[in-house]
Amino acid sequence: MATPYNHKEIERKWRDNWKKNPVNVDDGKKPKYYCLDMFPYPSGSGLHVGHWRGYVISDVWSRYKMLQGYYLIHPMGWDAFGLPAENYAIKMGVHPKKSTAENVSNIKRQINEISAIYDWDMEVNTTDPEFYKWTQWIFVKMFKEGLAYEKEMPINWCPSCKTGLANEEVVNGCCERCGAQVTKKNLKQWMLKITKYADRLLEDLKDLDWPEKVKKMQTDWIGKSYGAEVDFKVDGKSDVITVYTTRPDTLYGATFMVLAPEHELAKSLATEENKALVEDYIYKASMKSSVDRLQDKEKTGVFTGSYAINPLNNEKIPIWLSDYVLADYGTGAIMCVPAHDDRDFEFATKFGIPIIQVIAKDGKEIENMTEAYTEASGTMINSGEWNGMESSVLKKEAPEMIEKKGFGRKTVNYKLRDWVFSRQRYWGEPIPIVHCPKCGAVPVPEEELPLLLPEVESYQPTGTGESPLADIEEWVNTTCPCCGAPAKRETNTMPQWAGSSWYFLRYVDNKNNKELVSKEKAEKYLPVDMYIGGVEHAVLHLLYSRFYTKFLYDIGVINFKEPFTRLFNQGMIGKDGAKMSKSKGNVVSPDELVNDYGCDSLRLYELFVGPPELDSEWDDRGIDGVYRFINRFWKLAMDNKDKGMAPTDETVKIRHRLIKDITTRLEAFSLNTVVSGFMEYNNKMYEVAKKQGGIDKELIETMTILLAPFTPHVASEIWEQYGHTGSIFDEKWPEYDEAKMVEDTIEIAVQINGKTKNTVEIPASASKEEAISAAKEAVSGKLTGNIVKEIYVPGRIVNIVQK
RNA sequence: GCCGGUGUGGCGGAAUUGGCAGACGCACAUGACUCAAAAUCAUGCGGAGCAAUCCGUGCCGGUUCGAGUCCGGCCACCGGCACCA
Numbered sequence: 001m002a003t004p005y006n007h008k009e010i011e012r013k014w015r016d017n018w019k020k021n022p023v024n025v026d027d028g029k030k031p032k033y034y035c036l037d038m039f040p041y042p043s044g045s046g047l048h049v050g051h052w053r054g055y056v057i058s059d060v061w062s063r064y065k066m067l068q069g070y071y072l073i074h075p076m077g078w079d080a081f082g083l084p085a086e087n088y089a090i091k092m093g094v095h096p097k098k099s100t101a102e103n104v105s106n107i108k109r110q111i112n113e114i115s116a117i118y119d120w121d122m123e124v125n126t127t128d129p130e131f132y133k134w135t136q137w138i139f140v141k142m143f144k145e146g147l148a149y150e151k152e153m154p155i156n157w158c159p160s161c162k163t164g165l166a167n168e169e170v171v172n173g174c175c176e177r178c179g180a181q182v183t184k185k186n187l188k189q190w191m192l193k194i195t196k197y198a199d200r201l202l203e204d205l206k207d208l209d210w211p212e213k214v215k216k217m218q219t220d221w222i223g224k225s226y227g228a229e230v231d232f233k234v235d236g237k238s239d240v241i242t243v244y245t246t247r248p249d250t251l252y253g254a255t256f257m258v259l260a261p262e263h264e265l266a267k268s269l270a271t272e273e274n275k276a277l278v279e280d281y282i283y284k285a286s287m288k289s290s291v292d293r294l295q296d297k298e299k300t301g302v303f304t305g306s307y308a309i310n311p312l313n314n315e316k317i318p319i320w321l322s323d324y325v326l327a328d329y330g331t332g333a334i335m336c337v338p339a340h341d342d343r344d345f346e347f348a349t350k351f352g353i354p355i356i357q358v359i360a361k362d363g364k365e366i367e368n369m370t371e372a373y374t375e376a377s378g379t380m381i382n383s384g385e386w387n388g389m390e391s392s393v394l395k396k397e398a399p400e401m402i403e404k405k406g407f408g409r410k411t412v413n414y415k416l417r418d419w420v421f422s423r424q425r426y427w428g429e430p431i432p433i434v435h436c437p438k439c440g441a442v443p444v445p446e447e448e449l450p451l452l453l454p455e456v457e458s459y460q461p462t463g464t465g466e467s468p469l470a471d472i473e474e475w476v477n478t479t480c481p482c483c484g485a486p487a488k489r490e491t492n493t494m495p496q497w498a499g500s501s502w503y504f505l506r507y508v509d510n511k512n513n514k515e516l517v518s519k520e521k522a523e524k525y526l527p528v529d530m531y532i533g534g535v536e537h538a539v540l541h542l543l544y545s546r547f548y549t550k551f552l553y554d555i556g557v558i559n560f561k562e563p564f565t566r567l568f569n570q571g572m573i574g575k576d577g578a579k580m581s582k583s584k585g586n587v588v589s590p591d592e593l594v595n596d597y598g599c600d601s602l603r604l605y606e607l608f609v610g611p612p613e614l615d616s617e618w619d620d621r622g623i624d625g626v627y628r629f630i631n632r633f634w635k636l637a638m639d640n641k642d643k644g645m646a647p648t649d650e651t652v653k654i655r656h657r658l659i660k661d662i663t664t665r666l667e668a669f670s671l672n673t674v675v676s677g678f679m680e681y682n683n684k685m686y687e688v689a690k691k692q693g694g695i696d697k698e699l700i701e702t703m704t705i706l707l708a709p710f711t712p713h714v715a716s717e718i719w720e721q722y723g724h725t726g727s728i729f730d731e732k733w734p735e736y737d738e739a740k741m742v743e744d745t746i747e748i749a750v751q752i753n754g755k756t757k758n759t760v761e762i763p764a765s766a767s768k769e770e771a772i773s774a775a776k777e778a779v780s781g782k783l784t785g786n787i788v789k790e791i792y793v794p795g796r797i798v799n800i801v802q803k
Numbered sequence: 804g805c806c807g808g809u810g811u812g813g814c815g816g817a818a819u820u821g822g823c824a825g826a827c828g829c830a831c832a833u834g835a836c837u838c839a840a841a842a843u844c845a846u847g848c849g850g851a852g853c854a855a856u857c858c859g860u861g862c863c864g865g866u867u868c869g870a871g872u873c874c875g876g877c878c879a880c881c882g883g884c885a886c887c888a
Contacts, residue, residue: 018860212885216883220806220884221884225888244888246887313836324888326886337888342804415887608828609815615882628843629827629828631843664819676826676829677827679826680826793822796823799822799869
């Protein structure tokens with residue numbers, strides 16, 4: 001009797017074995033492959049099967065690459081600074097340093113249950129001073145390059161987290177973290193000039209092997225648009241108002257102008273009789289939260305009493321204020337062409353402003369306009385010297401024409417804003433800046449980094465716009481590194497994203513205390529070849545990382561411009577129709593499943609649950625199927641171990657087809673069908689074994705190697721049982737030969753009028769005529785004799801068309 | 804509103820270039836083994852019909868010898884963006 005499959009014993013044995021005999025070794029000759037997981041923030045609730053999914057996918061892919069002969073960079077670390085960690089610590093009443101350390105050790109234990117081939121020598125932790133030294137160093141470099149600057153402005157403020165937020169962290173007017181409504185607060189903030197990289201961030205997206213969805217999201221977020229700035233003189237005054245427009249072709253149709261209530265001229269443009277109303281409007285607008293402003297779809301506005309002069313035709317057009325114009329996009333002022341813009345149309349209709357059509361629709365002027373005609377196609381009308389031109393052509397040419405006439409210029413605009421980089425919280429990297437009354441903001445000298453985060457008793461956020469660090473006088477008070485005079489430290493900390501924007505560079509040289517990463521190692525091991533994680537970071541982490549990478553490229557630290565060559569977003573796992581979460585009580589913990597079914601089964605089921613890129617529903621009973629499969633294959637392998645069967649024609653064919661099917665599906669990243677493929681071939685082997693009285697070693701061993709990335713423990717055990725002394729991971733991924741899988745006969749379907757009526761076996765070499773006559777015989781009873789057409793698709797189908 | 808994604812049995816899901824729809828698995832049913840149960844093995848399993856056969860991939864229409872797949876028009880659900888001039 002063969003030994004039954006005992007997952008506990010096998011998995012324990014091989015986990016120990018791998019610890020003693022690492023299988024992923026850099027011999028200096030192998031090419032590298034860097035497969036990276038988005039590192040987790042060590043939360044208190046631990047991992048559930050949804051988290052496992054990404055880690056299993058990356059591990060399977062990594063081991064596959066290893067079998068293809070790569071030296072694998074497959075590290076893991078901890079994104080441990082930031083709001084979630086701090087909020088958790090506050091809730092539990094412990095210091096974040098302590099709770100973070102505890103959570104790290106728990107999650108590390110759970111991750112080890114996956115038996116992923118992580119190289120723990122490369123581990124990094126963003127809260128480790130030896131790590132954040134370099135996070136601070138990058139900031140200092142950015143400061144020196146003029147990319148980090150201080151500015152007082154109204155920023156997004158989360159009243160619940162009591163800190164400022166970046167634009168990217170505001171979702172539908174709410175805090176990305178806690179969901180509280182974000183308000184505006186005027187604060188002096190550190191900003192990073194990500195906008196300087198807008199064009200490169202956009203351009204370089206093209207060459208990335210990333211999901212189109214993510215590229216699109218980044219493209220939209222950067223929001224590049226082409227247009228023109230046009231200068232309008234204010235009637236009777238020396239003021240000039242510059243507007244930004246993407247539709248300069250419609251300039252003759254501008255019948256009014258709207259300024260954002262925050263526009264610098266807003267107040268001064270108000271004439272005596274309009275002053276009270278204007279000031280009232282500006283005040284009310286300032287009181288609205290961004291959510292209110294978003295939700296008030298009905299247009300509001302107030303007339304200033306002043307007029308601007310359209311520089312093309314010298315017409316006077318009224319200047320209004322309205323909060324549908326955003327102060328921080330373009331110039332904060334727009335020219336309004338109600339005939340060709342929905343929002344302007346709505347506004348003009350509501351306030352009785354004239355509407356002048358300048359583009360003919362279907363060659364005509366619209367009689368009773370009920371909505372704006374927003375297409376840039378049609379002939380220009382009512383447009384002076386532009387009459388008769390094609391709008392789409394004019395749209396492109398107008399900026400230069402305007403520039404020549406001297407009242408405007410061609411411009412490009414972006415939605416992307418500079419990155420609000422300071423947080424009024426304790427648990428983050430201190431910003432390494434000293435404020436000196438004489439020298440201004442001075443960076444902490446590079447050799448003095450890391451600037452340690454002081455240990456404190458009370459680290460609760462103050463809510464005043466000041467960081468808790470501001471209370472620590474002995475820390476705040478220092479001397480200026482420049483002139484030596486008494487000075488004060490910057491007390492804001494960096495956002496959660498600071499460390500994660502570059503951590504992937506550090507893994508490969510995590511003990512280097514002289515450089516962020518050595519040139520040699522960077523060249524040898526970077527960049528990341530495959531990056532696996534959830535889609536939720538599409539415009540946060542993934543954009544910031546690209547920005548940091550480009551900056552580090554510019555200052556010569558690294559020699560590549562993009563951090564992640566290929567990106568894969570795994571879908572989420574839900575249960576009972578909801579995302580897995582503690583509060584919903586639908587969390588499935590892997591610990592118990594590993595105990596009952598084993599890590600190998602859980603790994604397989606994580607893949608089998610559905611296409612890896614789509615969200616999937618967890619079925620508690622589903623794991624039984626893969627567990628049975630492993631048991632069945634184990635039994636087949638054990639039963640045939642000592643039979644000494646020789647390969648037969650049939651098993652050779654099966655072997656080559658098996659390799660082909662698994663490899664093709666794996667390359668296509670169709671991991672769920674790889675698993676079903678294994679099951680299919682397992683069933684087929686049972687069939688053949690039954691027929692032949694056994695099956696050859698060669699086929700079993702091939703299957704075992706193919707399984708190794710998926711079920712490393714049981715594959716290793718079978719490999720050893722088959723008499724091999726070396727690790728299965730030192731083997732090469734098997735290759736297939738098309739010539740060895742051709743069949744003598746093939747089965748084709750026989751259709752009449754496109755409907756399948758029968759099947760027929762024909763020689764693989766059969767000609768069209770032979771195939772058709774065999775097919776006719778198979779459906780002879782159903783033929784009317786009135787055949788119109790006969791179609792033969794080689795190897796697949798014969799279709800007989802009859803009346 | 805705009806942009807993506809998805810829609811196939813009781814369920815999760817398979818289906819090269821258009822070529823036998825439902826692979827594989829779960830659940831279920833029947834049988835074998837068992838005193839019995841579990842496990843395992845075998846068989847069946849889209850719907851209607853005794854059957855021949857007919858109907859079936861969100862809905863309507865089209866192209867084609869042939870459509871889950873292509874084209875046109877809708878519907879539903881999920882996700883992203885949302886007054887960006």
